[in-house]
Amino acid sequence: MPELPDVETLRRYVDSTSLHQEVTSVQVRDRRILEDLSPQVLGRRLKGFQFEATGRHGKYLVIQFGEKRWLWLHFGMTGDLSYFRGGPSETEHGKVMINFANGYLLAYINIRRLGKVGICDDRDRFAEDRGLGPDALEIQPGQFINRLEGRRGMIKPALMDQGLVAGVGNIYADEILFQSGIHPRETAKTLASPRLKELYRVMKRVLREAVDRRADPKRMPGSWLLPRRNSEGRCPRSHGPLKKIKVAGRPTYFCFRCQRPARN
């Protein structure tokens, strides 16, 4: 799941469920999820504190629990959160369970365990320390164009490069390129600045609309690629069959009519 719109949806979920209640204990079912942190230290740091505020940078969710105390979560490909009343045993794939004084708990779920959870004390340096570029919903057009133009590589991997722009993953990269009419293998260098500006606008619009729809594929507009992103899918504009290729090792869907590769 978790690209920017999914993580933003999870952030709002935490806001609406888990703030301003005392943490009574923490269980860690799989310590490999923790980055440079033992379950004991995590429990000790959180116990007695309350979650006060949330933030997000790209695909990272951060939760403040004190002055200069932040819990950060990355969800990998299969991460999720669930807030419920009951015992931690009720979530088979819950890897980190945070128990609150009201008897509810917030479970960090991750089937494939390709995610990480950690603690940091400097929110302002978080993105920099992890080598993340500006958040895709915060980045300014000039910044975006500067970061992409002149690159010799393909546009799709550039769009997904978290060091350039943070938040776009495989699914939304396909959507953004589709709506921009850009072939995923096009080199960034061949995209003149007006086209990059258009790409920027489409990126923002797609991500905002996806957030508005709570990142739920069933809610996405019929004009989007996302709901048809499978081997039988057809382009919502040209009605031609979607092509499936690998770009930078990732499955990539596009419409060969609407997304013509530029001939240099």
Place this chain on the structure above:
DNA sequence: AGTACCACCTGACGGC
């Protein structure tokens, strides 16, 4: 600088 490939993981699915 860019690319290709591997590794980390588990579960779902199609083919035989």
Place this chain on the structure above:
DNA sequence: TGCCGTCAGGTGGTAC
């Protein structure tokens, strides 16, 4: 039914 290969919305490392 059951086994097996392949694939999946992420990232980091390595080698060319």
